[in-house]
Amino acid sequence: MDDLIRRAVEDLAAAKNVAALTGAGISIESGIPPFRGKGGIWERFDPMEFAHIDALMRDPAKVWRILVKEMKEIVDSAKPNDGHKGLAKLEARDKIKTIITQNIDGLHQAAGNTDVIEYHGTFAWQRCMDCNQKYETRKVDISEIPPRCECGGILRPDAVFFGEVIPAEAMWRSRQAAAGCDLMLVVGTSAVVQPAAMIPVIAKDNGARIVEINPERTPLTDEISDYLIMGGAGEVINQIVTALEKM
Ligand code: OAD
Numbered sequence: 001m002d003d004l005i006r007r008a009v010e011d012l013a014a015a016k017n018v019a020a021l022t023g024a025g026i027s028i029e030s031g032i033p034p035f036r037g038k039g040g041i042w043e044r045f046d047p048m049e050f051a052h053i054d055a056l057m058r059d060p061a062k063v064w065r066i067l068v069k070e071m072k073e074i075v076d077s078a079k080p081n082d083g084h085k086g087l088a089k090l091e092a093r094d095k096i097k098t099i100i101t102q103n104i105d106g107l108h109q110a111a112g113n114t115d116v117i118e119y120h121g122t123f124a125w126q127r128c129m130d131c132n133q134k135y136e137t138r139k140v141d142i143s144e145i146p147p148r149c150e151c152g153g154i155l156r157p158d159a160v161f162f163g164e165v166i167p168a169e170a171m172w173r174s175r176q177a178a179a180g181c182d183l184m185l186v187v188g189t190s191a192v193v194q195p196a197a198m199i200p201v202i203a204k205d206n207g208a209r210i211v212e213i214n215p216e217r218t219p220l221t222d223e224i225s226d227y228l229i230m231g232g233a234g235e236v237i238n239q240i241v242t243a244l245e246k247m
Contacts, residue, residue, distance in 0.1 A: 004229045005236070008211050009243045011183055012095055015209070019181035020087055021199050022101045022108070025188020025214060026233040029081035032074055032105055036190050037216075041067075053163040060129070060154045064146040068157060075104075075123050076138055080111035083187065086237030088112035093244070098177040100170075102189060102196050104159045117177065119170050119196055121159035128153040166195060178202040183209045186225065188233050191218040200224050213237065 012018060024034035034040045035047075049055055050067045080088075088111040090096040098115045099108050104123040108116045125134045130153025140147050140155060147155045160166060178184065184203040191197040197219070200210050204224050212218065212225040213236045221228050229236050 004227055005239050005243060007227065008229060008240050009247070011209055011211060012090070012240065012244060013247060015095070015181075015183035017181045018090070018096045018183045018185065019177045019203070019208075020096055020099045020185040020187060021178075021189060021196070022087075022099060022103060022187045023189025023191075023196075024103060025190075026083045027078070027081075027103055027105055027107055028188070029083060029232065029234045030078045030105070030107055032078055032103075034188075034190075036192070047162055051162050053161040056156060056161055060146045060156065064142075069142060069145060071123060071157075072137060072140075072142065075106075078105055078107060080107045081234050082238045083233030084108055084111035084113075086234075086241045087185075087187075089241050090244075091115075095244070096185075097181075098173075100174040100177060100196075100199055102193070104157070117170050117174050119160075119166060119174055119199075121157070121167060121170075123157050123159055125158040126155040127158045129156050130154075134158065171195070174199055175202060178208075179206045181206075181208050183211065185211050185213060186220060187213045187237070189214070189218070190216075191220045 028034055035042050050063050056063050084107045091113050099113050100117045100119055101108055102120050104120055106124045124137055126137050126140050127134045128149035131151045133149050178199045179202055181203055184200055186200050200220055204210055210225045212228040213233055215230055
C-alpha cells in the first residue's frame with residue numbers, strides 16, 4: 001500500500017484540478033452504516049419497500065417509522081471523521097475543488113469543504129409533500145410520525161428516493177466537475193447505482209486519472225480506475241494528506 005500512497009501523493013501534487021466522488025463508505029467511520037454489504041441498511045430493509053418513491057407516496061408513516069426516524073437519530077449526531085477532514089484539508093491546500101457526494105449526511109460541509117454537490121439530495125432538510133416548504137431536519141419534532149408542515153402536509157427528506165430523478169443542478173454541475181478535472185478521487189462507493197456510477201467514467205473519458213480508495217474492489221476497479229488503494233477512507237486519506245503536507 002505504501003507505494004500506492006506515494007503514487008497518489010505524486011499524482012495529487014501534479015494535478016491542477018482535483019474532484020472527488022464519495023459514497024457511504026467515507027461516513028462509516030462516523031457511525032453511519034453503508035447501504036450494501038455486511039451491516040448495510042439494505043440488508044435489514046428492502047429498498048423497494050422503504051426507499052422507493054412509490055413506497056413513500058403509498059405509506060409515508062411506515063417509511064418514517066422504519067427508516068427515516070432511525071436515519072434522523074444517526075445523522076443528527078454524526079461528526080466528520082478523518083476521511084472528511086482530510087478532503088477538507090485538500091481543499092484548504094487548493095488541491096480539491098469540488099466534492100460530488102452520494103451521501104445525504106452533510107459531513108463534507110461540516111468538515112469544511114465549500115463546494116459540495118449533493119447528488120442524492122440532503123437529509124439536512126425536510127420538505128412538505130404538499131407545499132414544498134422546507135424545515136431543518138434537526139429542528140423537526142418527531143414526537144408524532146409522520147411529522148407535518150404548518151399547512152398539514154407530510155414532511156419528507158429532501159433526498160432522492162429510488163424512482164426519482166437526480167436534481168437537475170446536481171446532475172449538470174457534477175458532469176461539469178467530472179469533465180473538467182484532471183484527477184478524481186473515488187472514495188467509499190460501491191459504484192453500482194446509476195447515474196452516479198457514470199461520474200468517474202465521464203472523468204476518465206475526458207482524460208482524468210481515477211484513484212479509488214475502498215477496502216473492496218468495485219466495478220470501476222479494472223476498467224476505469226488507474227489504481228485502487230485498498231483500505232478505509234480515514235486511514236488512507238490521512239496518510240496521503242500527511243505525506244503531501246511534508247512535501
Ligand atoms: P454502498 O453501501 O453501496 O457502498 C459502500 C462502499 O463503501 C463499498 O464499496 C464498501 O466496500 C466501501 N467501504 C466500506 N468501508 C469503508 C471505509 N472504511 N472506507 C471507505 N470505503 C469503505 O454505498 P454507495 O456506493 O454510496 O442511494 O451507495 C450508492 C447509493 O445507493 C446511495 O447514495 C443510496 C444507495 O441506495 C439512494 O438512496 C438514492
